[in-house]
Structure formats: C-alpha cells, structure tokens
Amino acid sequence: MAKTTKKENQSLQLAIIRPCCAGIDVGSMMMMVSYSDTEGNLYLMETDAFTEDLEKAAKTLRDAGISEVSMEATGSYWMAFYQILEEYGMKITLVNPRHFKDVDAQKTDARDSRWLHQLHAHGLLRASHIPQEVYRELRSYLHERNLLQQQKSDTLNRIQRVLTEMNIKVQHLISDIEGVAGMKLLRGIAKGISDPHALLELIDVHKLKAGREDLLKSLNGHYRPQFIKILQRQLVAFDFLKEQMKDYELLIEEVLKKMLPQDEQGNKPEIKKKKTLARKNQYSINVKDHLTHIAGIDLTEIDGLDEISVLEIISVTGLDMSKWKTSDHFTSWLNLSPRPKKSGGKIIGYDIRISNNKATQAFRMAAQTMWQNKGALGQLYRRLSAQRGTKKAIKAIARKLAVIFYVMVRNKIAFDKEKLKIDTARQEAKKIAFLKKEAAKYGLVLQNIAA
Numbered sequence: 206m207a208k209t210t211k212k213e214n215q216s217l218q219l220a221i222i223r224p225c226c227a228g229i230d231v232g233s234m235m236m237m238v239s240y241s242d243t244e245g246n247l248y249l250m251e252t253d254a255f256t257e258d259l260e261k262a263a264k265t266l267r268d269a270g271i272s273e274v275s276m277e278a279t280g281s282y283w284m285a286f287y288q289i290l291e292e293y294g295m296k297i298t299l300v301n302p303r304h305f306k307d308v309d310a311q312k313t314d315a316r317d318s319r320w321l322h323q324l325h326a327h328g329l330l331r332a333s334h335i336p337q338e339v340y341r342e343l344r345s346y347l348h349e350r351n352l353l354q355q356q357k358s359d360t361l362n363r364i365q366r367v368l369t370e371m372n373i374k375v376q377h378l379i380s381d382i383e384g385v386a387g388m389k390l391l392r393g394i395a396k397g398i399s400d401p402h403a404l405l406e407l408i409d410v411h412k413l414k415a416g417r418e419d420l421l422k423s424l425n426g427h428y429r430p431q432f433i434k435i436l437q438r439q440l441v442a443f444d445f446l447k448e449q450m451k452d453y454e455l456l457i458e459e460v461l462k463k464m465l466p467q468d469e470q471g472n473k474p475e476i477k478k479k480k481t482l483a484r485k486n487q488y489s490i491n492v493k494d495h496l497t498h499i500a501g502i503d504l505t506e507i508d509g510l511d512e513i514s515v516l517e518i519i520s521v522t523g524l525d526m527s528k529w530k531t532s533d534h535f536t537s538w539l540n541l542s543p544r545p546k547k548s549g550g551k552i553i554g555y556d557i558r559i560s561n562n563k564a565t566q567a568f569r570m571a572a573q574t575m576w577q578n579k580g581a582l583g584q585l586y587r588r589l590s591a592q593r594g595t596k597k598a599i600k601a602i603a604r605k606l607a608v609i610f611y612v613m614v615r616n617k618i619a620f621d622k623e624k625l626k627i628d629t630a631r632q633e634a635k636k637i638a639f640l641k642k643e644a645a646k647y648g649l650v651l652q653n654i655a656a
Contacts (some may be wrong), residue, residue: 222328227266228321229276230314231283233262237314238262243270259286263293271295276324278333279304287335298325298332306331332539336523343460344520350453354486357446364439371432374423378415385486386413390424395437399428411430442477454490455515461495474498475634492516500524506620507609508582509571518610521564526615528650532608539565541604563602568610572602581625582606 217473227240236259238250248269252262263286265416266274274290274299276283283299290297305324324330336344361383375390382391386408393407410417465473474492483489492512496519497503504515529535536542540560545552559602575586582602589598613620641651 214318218453219327221326223273223326224501225270226273226275226322226325227271228318228323228325228651229274229286230318230321231279231286232314232405233280233282236262236286237318238265238266239315239318240269240271241322241326248651249318254282254285255287255637257274257286259289262286263289263295266290266295267293273325275321275330276373277321291338292594297335298330299335301333334522334528336521337525339460340520340523341456343464343516344454345546346460347455347499347517347520349455350450353446353450353453360443361445364436364443367432367439368426368438371428373426375420377421378419379413381485391436391440394428395433395440397433401425425589439618440469443652457488458490458493458495461492461499466498466501470577487565488513500614501617502613502619503567504610506604506612507571507605508578508580508622509574509614510610514567514571515565516652518564521562524614531613536607537603539568539604541565541568541600541607567574568603568607569599572599575602578620605621 224245225241226244227238229238229239233253234254236252238252240250241247250262252258268430272294273296278285278299278301287299301319305320319511323332329349334342365382368374368376373394375568376387379387379390381387389407390404393404398404398407401421404424405417405420410420411429411497415423420473459461462473462476465476467473476491476498477613479489479491491512493505493619495517496505496512500519505512510518518570526535529538529606533542537544540558544556544557544558546554572586575583577583578586584603585605586602593601609620612618644651
C-alpha cells in the first residue's frame with residue numbers, strides 16, 4: 206500500500222538564502238574568490254596567498270558588503286585567511302571538501318569557488334566546528350607539548366638501546382627508568398662511574414623491588430667510551446625536551462587563566478599551586494582546579510577521564526555545547542554513533558568513518574580503561590566486549606562517555622554514578638523470561654524452586 210506524507214508550506218525550488226556572500230577555493234599560493242555584491246553582480250577574484258594580498262582581498266569583500274563567506278578546508282592553508290576574515294567581522298563557514306562535489310565538468314579553481322558560492326547562497330553547506338580563538342591557542346600549545354612528549358619518549362628508547370649495547374640490564378629490573386632511581390643511575394654512568402657498587406650508592410636500594418645482588422649483576426657491563434659519550438648527549442637532549450615541555454605548560458597555564466570566569470567585581474578565582482610532584486608526563490601546573498572553575502563542574506569525576514584528557518577534549522570542542530542541538534548530534538560529530546546505510550527499507554550495512562579528531566581519540570582512550578573499572582561502565586564494557594567484541598565495546602562506551610560529558614557541560618550538573626547503575630533485577634527477569642520461552646519450544650515448563 207502506498208504511503209504518502211504531506212509537507213506543508215514547502216517547495217522544491219532552491220531559494221537564495223544568502224544573496225550577498227562569497228565562496229573561496231583555497232590553495233597554497235593562490236586563492237580564488239567568487240562573490241556577489243549588494244546589487245547582485247557576480248565577481249571572480251584571484252589573489253595571491255601572501256598576507257598583504259589576503260588583507261586586500263578581505264577589504265574588497267567587506268567594501269562589497271560581504272558578511273558571510275564559505276571556504277574549503279584544504280590542509281592548513283585556510284587558517285591564515287580564516288583569521289584575517291574573522292578580524293574583519295565576517296561569518297565564515299569552513300567546509301569539508303568531502304561534503305560537496307563539483308558539477309560534471311573540468312575541475313578548475315574558478316569552478317570550485319563558484320560552486321562553493323552557489324551552494325552557500327542556497328544554504329546547502331554544512332559548517333565545520335571551529336572553536337573560539339582562546340581554544341585554538343590552547344590546542345596549539347597542547348599539540349606542541351604532545352610532540353615534545355613523543356620526542357622525549359623516543360629519546361628514552363634510544364637511551365635504553367645504549368644500555369643494551371653496553372649489556373647493562375638494570376632497565377629490566379627497574380619498572381620506571383625515568384624515575385628518580387633510574388635517572389640517578391643513568392647520570393652516574395654518564396659521569397664515568399662504572400663500578401656497580403659505586404652506582405648503587407647513588408640510590409636507595411630498599412625502595413626497589415629487585416634485590417641488591419640482581420642489581421649488581423645488571424650493572425656489570427661493557428662501559429666503553431663511545432657508549433658513554435652517546436649516553437651523555439642523549440641525556441642532554443632528554444633534559445632539554447623536559448624543559449621545553451615545562452615551558453609549554455606555563456603557556457597553557459596563561460591560556461587557562463584567560464578562560465577563568467570573573468565575579469561581579471571583576472576578580473578571578475585564585476588557583477593554588479600543585480602540591481604533588483609531577484611524575485613522567487604529568488603536568489606541573491594545577492590543571493584540575495583550572496578546569497573545574499572554567500567549566501563550573503569537575504569533569505574529571507567521569508570514569509576514565511583525567512585532567513589531561515579533559516584538557517584535550519575542551520581544546521577541540523570548547524565549552525559551548527549549544528552548537529550541537531542534542532547529545533546525538535554531538536556524538537555523531539565525534540564519529541561515535543553508527544551511520545546505517547538503508548536501501549529498500551532495510552539496513553544493508555554501516556558507513557565506516559575514520560576520524561583524526563583529538564576529542565574522539567580521548568573518549569576512545571578513556572573507554573579502553575573500562576576493562577578494569579568496577580563501576581557500572583566497567584560492567585557494561587565487559588558485557589559488550591564478550592557479546593560484540595572489543596572494538597564495538599570501546600566505541601559504545603566512548604559514545605556513552607561523550608553523552609555524559611555533553612550533559613554535564615551543557616546543564617552544569619555533577620556526575621552521578623547512581624544513574625549509571627545497572628538494574629540487575631531487571632536483567633535477571635529478562636534472562637528467566639528468555640529461558641522459559643526456549644523451554645516452551647521443547648514442551649518443557651520451568652518452575653522456581655525455593656532455596
């Protein structure tokens with residue numbers, strides 16, 4: 206039977222929603238701009254990508270009455286022009302190239318800019334999420350610190366390789382070679398100390414799990430000059446990278462101070478210095494208190510999320526959740542919700558989407574820690590992992606964490622673990638009902654026997 210749905214006050218004609226707008230095709234050394242002025246005249250402008258030329262192009266658009274611009278997100282070449290247009294007070298729609306296609310014709314920069322212009326005028330383009338400038342500044346510092354952290358880890362691996370070439374096995378007996386005892390031993394070796402007994406005098410052996418005899422054997426190696434010189438230079442690089450990470454932490458702290466809310470008198474809350482020493486890759490600044498005052502709630506109470514992961518997430522998403530109408534929109538943007546493909550009224554598969562979104566990666570990393578969580582999320586993860594597999598369990602738990610994050614930030618409510626508790630009585634009732642149904646197929650009847 207045919208099914209008809211009536212739509213009131215809708216037309217198939219494409220209306221011009223933005224009569225005075227522009228479309229920009231972005232290149233490394235050249236920008237192609239298509240725009241229409243207030244009188245409806247269509248223009249095509251080609252400009253170089255130098256700062257002076259971009260400033261002139263932005264002024265030309267402003268003088269023509271352009272207030273809304275769409276531009277293609279090509280590599281990182283769009284960022285400079287985006288910031289300039291933003292300074293000129295224009296509303297910018299950054300478009301993922303996958304979300305639009307040119308008409309069947311020879312592909313040129315002029316055609317792409319005209320096509321962007323036309324689609325933007327009809328309101329058919331979907332804008333990419335770009336956070337405010339303060340979050341973009343925070344994200345830049347986090348990115349550089351993460352690169353330094355990776356370089357520090359690579360340097361530490363090279364240090365352990367040198368120890369292996371010297372046939373020193375102490376790195377296998379000490380759980381953390383980057384700890385206090387491990388670094389004292391490395392610096393002692395770099396100073397030319399080769400006697401195992403003298404090296405053990407540098408550390409407190411009683412704080413280590415390994416015995417003294419095993420440690421002495423592990424420090425008995427081939428202390429050749431070339432290995433000592435290489436170790437000295439690698440320790441210099443290691444110290445330099447650690448200092449650079451601390452410098453970026455200070456820059457991150459300055460950005461977080463900008464984001465702190467002000468009271469009626471214009472004063473910002475005072476953040477106490479971190480009392481505990483930072484271990485390994487932890488921050489030396491009090492990130493948690495900063496985030497609690499900025500967000501208005503403690504987001505680290507969410508299972509699996511610590512201060513570093515929350516910092517990564519808000520540097521990408523920001524704290525204005527009104528950009529996503531519902532939590533479903535938020536999880537879809539994070540590529541954490543399924544996207545079924547339907548044909549003939551049936552689901553024929555699901556789109557597989559690969560995302561480099563740092564917020565998505567943070568939620569997925571938090572979900573991976575749920576295998577040892579004793580709470581409701583941990584129980585759900587282990588059940589889904591047994592039924593559907595680890596990959597689907599991680600994605601499902603990551604989506605649930607993203608929903609919790611969205612609700613907490615948008616509604617300014619604290620994390621309530623009671624709402625996540627699984628109704629065990631309901632699960633047992635469903636299992637019993639299923640078993641009774643299966644038994645009935647074979648003409649059997651199940652009865653409850655009192656214990």
